[in-house]
Amino acid sequence: MQNREIADSKRGPELSDGEVDFLWWFIQGSIMDPDVRQRLNAHWGLCARHSLAFFVVEAAFRPHLIHGCSILYRALIQRATKVLDDRGVHSLMPANACRFMLRETGPCHMCDLQYDEHSAASAPLERLAQGRDSSNARRFAVENRSGWLPFVCGRCTGNAGPVLCRAHLIDALGQPHAGEVQSQHAYVEAIGAHLANFENAFRWDCRDTDTPEDRGALIAAIGWCAGWGQLQASLLDGLI
Ligand SMILES: [Zn+2]
């Protein structure tokens, strides 16, 4: 293994055994459980730590089929697009109603189950080691950088970009001139369109039709929902 690859495999959160084991079962199908989906919807996905963990673990086990993450974040971004749509029936929605609809209404599903950096698990060691190896996730981020970089939240990262993540958009909608902020819907809509292409490419007859912009939209969606701070400090270190 080259030095660069060794360094890259260490980028990412330090996941506990319990977190890896939970997410392994999660991607086997428990994510589709209606109760779980409802909880994920209530929180707009998972918290910053666990949404990153979900992506890292799914990429570790299924580098060419990051499907659970894609389905979840496509649905959340579609919902956000509807909330922010200033061209349709929502055009008269006041900023406060937007803020209300973008907020979380429940805890992070994994935090609520008390998974954190100290959680233990009695799973095979090989599985735990594979799940916490973030090199596939890092490679995905590097190769598809052109897809997520334009959507990085300027307030999370201190860059000068115009895009706001969900939490910072909620803040901005509480300020005077909040109407202008509704133009954010164009960014969210663009993330959603690319994510739709990415998800479509999982179909056999559409395989290899996705672009780096489409794949990178998955990271953009995770950042939009949960913020970019944790991503910037670990998986995207040096890339923003
Ligand atoms: Zn959490």
Ligand SMILES: [Zn+2]
């Ligand atoms: Zn932000």
